Amino acid sequence: MNREMAENSTKPASSRENMNETSQYAPAGSPDEAFKTKVALAALREDKTLAELSSEFGIHPNQISQWKAFFLQNATSVFRGPKDEKKKIARLERERDDLHEVIGEKEMDIAFLKKLKKLGLL
Secondary structure: OOHHHHHHHHOOHHHOOOHHHHOOOOOOOOOOHHHHHHHHHHHHHOOOOHHHHHHHHOOOHHHHHHHHHHHHHOOHHHHHOOHHHHHHHHHHHHHHHHHHHHHHHHHHHHHHHHHHHHOOOO
């Protein structure tokens, strides 16, 4: 082992000069969906322990277990496809149309009341 590697191995990861090699670690801030999926799939393979995965990805073992459980819980949504989304969009469009109709009626009521007031009947 050369001297530089020996020095780096005794330093904590945060003080190492070349942090580009740790690209598998969790990104700063909140990890994105792609990273969470990568970790969950690695956990599902079960070829490594949670401790090994934790060390590899820089995520607490409990977090890995939670992401794995969430992934399994929501796996059916992959096969559900856009059907549910289309139903939701259709419902929202109907609701929007109903609201536009109500707005139109209210505008007509307001115009009618303004005419009555102008004529002195109100």
